[in-house]
Amino acid sequence: xxxxxxxxxxxxxxxxxxxxxxxxxxxxxxxxxxxxxxxxxxxxxxxxxxxxxxxxxxxxxxxxxxxxxxxxxxxxxxxxxxxxxxxxxxxxxxxxxxxxxxxxxxxxxxxxxxxxxxxxxxxxxxxxxxxxxxxxxxxxxxxxxxxxxxxxxxxxxxxxxxxxxxxxxxxxxxxxxxxxxxxxxxxxxxxxxxxxxxxxxxxxxxxxxxxxxxxxxxxxxxxxxxxxxxxxxxxxxxxxxxxxxxxxxxxxxxxxxxxxxxxxxxxxxxxxxxxxxxxxxxxxxxxxxxxxxxxxxxxxxxxxxxxxxxxxxxxxxxxxxxxxxxxxxxxxxxxxxxxxxxxxxxxxxxxxxxxxxxxxxxxxxxxxxxxxxxxxxxxxxxxxxxxxxxxxxxxxxxxxxxxxxxxxxxxxxxxxxxxxx
Numbered sequence: 001x002x003x004x005x006x007x008x009x010x011x012x013x014x015x016x017x018x019x020x021x022x023x024x025x026x027x028x029x030x031x032x033x034x035x036x037x038x039x040x041x042x043x044x045x046x047x048x049x050x051x052x053x054x055x056x057x058x059x060x061x062x063x064x065x066x067x068x069x070x071x072x073x074x075x076x077x078x079x080x081x082x083x084x085x086x087x088x089x090x091x092x093x094x095x096x097x098x099x100x101x102x103x104x105x106x107x108x109x110x111x112x113x114x115x116x117x118x119x120x121x122x123x124x125x126x127x128x129x130x131x132x133x134x135x136x137x138x139x140x141x142x143x144x145x146x147x148x149x150x151x152x153x154x155x156x157x158x159x160x161x162x163x164x165x166x167x168x169x170x171x172x173x174x175x176x177x178x179x180x181x182x183x184x185x186x187x188x189x190x191x192x193x194x195x196x197x198x199x200x201x202x203x204x205x206x207x208x209x210x211x212x213x214x215x216x217x218x219x220x221x222x223x224x225x226x227x228x229x230x231x232x233x234x235x236x237x238x239x240x241x242x243x244x245x246x247x248x249x250x251x252x253x254x255x256x257x258x259x260x261x262x263x264x265x266x267x268x269x270x271x272x273x274x275x276x277x278x279x280x281x282x283x284x285x286x287x288x289x290x291x292x293x294x295x296x297x298x299x300x301x302x303x304x305x306x307x308x309x310x311x312x313x314x315x316x317x318x319x320x321x322x323x324x325x326x327x328x329x330x331x332x333x334x335x336x337x338x339x340x341x342x343x344x345x346x347x348x349x350x351x352x353x354x355x356x357x358x359x360x361x362x363x364x365x366x367x368x369x370x371x372x373x374x375x376x377x378x379x380x381x382x383x384x385x386x387x388x389x390x391x392x393x394x395x396x397x398x399x400x401x402x403x404x405x406x407x408x409x410x411x412x413x414x415x416x417x418x419x420x421x
Contacts, residue, residue, distance in 0.1 A: 054176040058236045065232035066169045071192040072225045073162035078200025081350045082365050083208045083215040093148035098278050103152045107159035110267035113317045115167040121254040124242035131164025136226045143219035175241045187383020194379050198372030205365030259317030265305045272298035356415050
């Protein structure tokens with residue numbers, strides 16, 4: 001609504017205009033670190049679309065299924081922490097130890113944007129189930145691996161399936177509950193990462209220490225979990241809620257739109273960077289041509305990847321319009337830094353307990369329990385409070401300060417450190 005007079009024209013926005021702008025830019029409410037779950041626009045939209053969401057038993061079972069799925073893929077990342085020393089001894093492959101974790105994470109990271117595209121073009125339900133099958137196949141390869149290269153290959157396949165499961169879980173949450181309930185449901189599902197960090201090392205230690213189960217059961221356990229998750233999805237997730245938002249294309253157009261070239265370049269970028277970091281100062285000196293050559297290749301591939309995304313605009317694997325928004329960009333940077341620090345602790349604490357303190361895998365899994373228990377409890381509490389208050393940036397500040405303090409204290413650990421500390 002515009003007011004005309006003899007003075008310069010001023011745009012005066014009514015509440016209706018504000019609601020319209022919010023619908024056009026759904027990230028507007030996140031710019032100042034506050035969510036308005038009870039706004040007029042959200043209330044009206046929730047009333048209009050409430051019948052399209054799940055309620056009662058179907059919602060509870062679907063939430064359980066998503067929890068199992070995220071627990072499964074996060075457990076595959078944490079359970080191996082206490083098993084890696086035994087796996088290394090089995091295959092006599094100390095030089096490959098860093099690949100056992102990284103192969104899983106590399107494919108998961110590289111193809112997560114691609115699965116975002118796949119879910120855009122194909123039915124959510126079938127893609128999610130296909131991702132589960134891929135993950136289960138990778139788990140079987142790991143469990144039955146006769147050699148270190150076969151084990152690494154299985155880890156990479158499992159990571160590919162994990163990318164589809166995680167991406168699909170986040171999309172399913174947006175389909176089954178209204179906006180105001182999503183922060184709480186996201187917190188519940190995301191808390192599985194904390195729970196896996198609690199039980200993962202302990203389970204890995206139990207399986208590895210057992211004469212009958214061995215470390216291979218760390219991967220066999222994924223089969224019943226995956227079967228339960230898939231069964232619930234098949235029975236309780238309506239096919240209509242999985243309809244692709246942009247499915248009116250030919251199969252060829254859909255394949256071309258997946259951004260497989262960009263995903264391959266991104267994977268190459270990460271592999272080259274990882275090789276340089278693995279070799280530098282350990283296998284070869286940093287001045288060696290193989291080390292700086294990998295760093296150079298990683299930088300060039302990253303440059304090519306960014307250029308492709310800018311040129312493709314709305315067809316890009318990672319759309320510049322979205323990633324350039326302040327809240328999204330800073331959120332991605334924050335998450336990357338946090339996950340990098342968290343993963344470092346998850347993998348190196350079991351090594352500290354086993355190699356430095358000299359305990360067995362089962363005991364090291366118990367010793368790491370406080371680390372995961374606090375993560376789980378804090379995730380659930382903060383998720384509930386954010387849903388109630390609508391503020392989230394303040395929790396990021398406080399959480400970062402507490403995490404940094406804890407990381408600094410862990411840096412002081414040595415062979416003489418008491419377990420109470």
